[in-house]
Structures are given as structure tokens and as C-alpha cells.
Amino acid sequence: MSTAPAEAVGPLMRGVAVLRALSDADGRAGLGDLVRATGLARSTVDRIAATLARMGYVRLDGPxxxxxxxxxELANAYLGALGLPALLGPLAVQLAEELDESVSLAVPDGDGIRFVHQSTRRRAMSLTFRIGDLLPAERTAPGPLFAAHWTPGQWTAWRERRAADPEGLGFPGVPAGTGDHFEERVDRARAAGSAVDDQLIEPGLIAVAVPLRDPAGVPLCALSVVSHTSRHSAESLREAVLPRLRA
Structure with a gap:
């Protein structure tokens, strides 16, 4: 596999750094603030801001x-470029219609997960997170499936993040919560080949997930069926949908 030369990737990464700093500043910041936030030279930030303005991605009002x-228009472009939504999305739609439940695809990202596709049913479900949001692995059904393959370094990073932010306040896409007993859930997921979220991510919301693996057996993504406690318990959902998920 060929890799892009550094001189091609560098400008992209600097542009992304400026956009991320603007996002962290609630969408509006001075050029000097962007210099401090990114560590880039003022001339570089000026050039990037001017380029983004010509592309219509930002507006410049003096500094x-x-x-x-x-x-x-760039939203979730990277997630879409993974190819998984296009490849597996139609199957997820078909499964959602067959089960009359919502179906999602998720990929790992560090010690969290991101949903890259959701086929929702018409009934109301008060989801607070969106496609592309970073969610804490310990409060999802796919999380234990991915964590079953974490390296010691990844477990260390997860424990440090949990110690610094036990309620997951750094994940604005979901309500605060702890997601306790994660390591036990990982052990169960490793043994069972599936995992359950029993209202960990949101009250009333339950999910069952199975991994979709590469030839080496490592999960590339997870397929989840999502329901509500008004329709199922976590155990009854698992019994109802797990055979079809695995198929």
C-alpha cells in the first residue's frame, strides 16, 4: 500500500487543526487564539484561514x-470513506425492516466507538448521539467487542481516561454516566462473541451487538440491534435478535 508524501499530508493536517480549534471555541475565534491553540505560526494560520474562507468553510471578519x-458538507467524510456504510448499510436496512428494530454499525476509535450507520425505525427513540459522535466504549454494546482485542497500552490509556473523567464528561454526545464493570463485560463478550448494553448509554435504551471480523479474527466493526425497554428487556432482546445478527 502506498502512502501519501508528508508534503501532501502536512497542509491537510494543519487545516484540520485550525478547524478543530475553531470547533473547540464554539465556532468563532481570533487568529491569535488559533495560533495559541494550534501551535502553528501566525503566517501559517493566516494562510489557512484565507484558504478556508475562499472555499466557503469559514468567514473572516478582520482578525x-x-x-x-x-x-x-465535510461532515463524517472520513467515516464515509471507510467504505463500511456503503458496503453494509443496505444489509442493515434489510435487517431493521425484518426485525422492526433499529440497526447500527459502529467502528472503534481509541478507547471509544463511533457509529457510522443507523437504520432507525419510525417509533420515537430519544437518541442524544448522532452518527460520527465519539462514545465511551464502556457504555455501549460494541465497546466490549472491540476492547476484547485491546493491547496493554490501550487498557492503560482507558484506565487513565477513566481516572481523569469517571463520569465521561468529555463525551458530549451522551449523558454523564460511569459504565462500571466494563472489564467484566469484556470478559463475557470475549466468551460469548456478543455484547449487551442494558441502558448504559441512555435510560430506556438497550442494544445487542456482534462483531464483524477481518480474516485474522479482529473486529472491523460491530453490528447492533437497538430497542427500548418498552418492547424488550436486555435478555429478551438478545434471545430475539442474536440468531439473525450472527447470520
Missing amino acids: VVTLAPRLM
């Missing part, structure tokens, strides 16, 4: 940079 609506 103040503001994110522009056109930036939304």
Missing part, C-alpha cells in the same frame, strides 16, 4: 474567524 454553514 476573527467564524465557521460557515458550508463546512457541513
Whole structure:
């Protein structure tokens, strides 16, 4: 596999750094603030801001940079480029119709997960997270499936993150919560080849997930069926959908 030369990747990464700093500043920041936030030279930040403005992704008002609506066309472009939504999305839609439950695809990202596809049913479900949001692995059904293959270094990073932020306040896509007994859930997922979320991510929401593996047996993504406690308990959902999920 060929890799892009550093001179091609560098400008992209610097542009992403400026956009991330703007996002962290709630979409509006001075050029000087962006210099401090990114560590880039002022001339570099000026050049990136001017380029982004010409592309319509930001607006410039003197030294103040503001994110522009056109930036939304880039939303989740990286997740879409994975190819999984296009490859597996139609199957997820078919499964959602067959089971009359919502079906999701998720991929690992560090010690968290990101949903890359959701086939929702028409009934109301008060999901607070969106496709692309980073969610803590310990509060999801796919999380234990991915964590079953973590390296010691990944477990160390997870424990450090938990110690610094036990309620997951660094994950704005979900309500605060602890997700206790994660390591026990990982052991159960490793043995069973499936995992359950019993209202860990959101009250009333339950899910069952199975891994989709590469030839080496490592999960590339997880397939989840999501339901509500008004329809199922976690155990009854597992019994109802697990055979079809595995198939």
C-alpha cells in the first residue's frame, strides 16, 4: 500500500487543526487564539484561514474567524470513506425492516466507538448521539467487542481516561454516566462473541451487538440491534435478535 508524501499530508493536517480549534471555541475565534491553540505560526494560520474562507468553510471578519454553514458538507467524510456504510448499510436496512428494530454499525476509535450507520425505525427513540459522535466504549454494546482485542497500552490509556473523567464528561454526545464493570463485560463478550448494553448509554435504551471480523479474527466493526425497554428487556432482546445478527 502506498502512502501519501508528508508534503501532501502536512497542509491537510494543519487545516484540520485550525478547524478543530475553531470547533473547540464554539465556532468563532481570533487568529491569535488559533495560533495559541494550534501551535502553528501566525503566517501559517493566516494562510489557512484565507484558504478556508475562499472555499466557503469559514468567514473572516478582520482578525476573527467564524465557521460557515458550508463546512457541513465535510461532515463524517472520513467515516464515509471507510467504505463500511456503503458496503453494509443496505444489509442493515434489510435487517431493521425484518426485525422492526433499529440497526447500527459502529467502528472503534481509541478507547471509544463511533457509529457510522443507523437504520432507525419510525417509533420515537430519544437518541442524544448522532452518527460520527465519539462514545465511551464502556457504555455501549460494541465497546466490549472491540476492547476484547485491546493491547496493554490501550487498557492503560482507558484506565487513565477513566481516572481523569469517571463520569465521561468529555463525551458530549451522551449523558454523564460511569459504565462500571466494563472489564467484566469484556470478559463475557470475549466468551460469548456478543455484547449487551442494558441502558448504559441512555435510560430506556438497550442494544445487542456482534462483531464483524477481518480474516485474522479482529473486529472491523460491530453490528447492533437497538430497542427500548418498552418492547424488550436486555435478555429478551438478545434471545430475539442474536440468531439473525450472527447470520
